[in-house]
Amino acid sequence: xxxxxxxxxxxxxxxxxxxxxxxxxxxxxxxxxxxxxxxxxxxxxxxxxxxxxxxxxxxxxxxxxxxxxxxxxxxxxxxxxxxxxxx
Numbered sequence: 001x002x003x004x005x006x007x008x009x010x011x012x013x014x015x016x017x018x019x020x021x022x023x024x025x026x027x028x029x030x031x032x033x034x035x036x037x038x039x040x041x042x043x044x045x046x047x048x049x050x051x052x053x054x055x056x057x058x059x060x061x062x063x064x065x066x067x068x069x070x071x072x073x074x075x076x077x078x079x080x081x082x083x084x085x086x087x
Contacts, residue, residue, distance in 0.1 A: 044050040048058050 044053060051058050
């Protein structure tokens with residue numbers, strides 16, 4: 001057996017090429033174009049305007065404190081028999 005079989009290599013190359021071509025067709029096909037509305041047609045220019053039109057109350061979030069308090073977690077304890085210090 002001096003020759004190696006190149007069948008699996010050819011199959012892998014064909015599968016890779018078909019996968020790349022399939023992704024290009026799906027991602028860049030004519031059916032996948034963004035639908036942009038002209039500013040005259042668009043009803044609202046901001047998210048807040050759209051929310052108010054839908055009946056939502058738009059209120060600002062409360063500002064965070066500059067220094068947050070530490071969360072209530074158990075404090076680490078010291079070992080009962082600390083390791084001896086080498087002097």
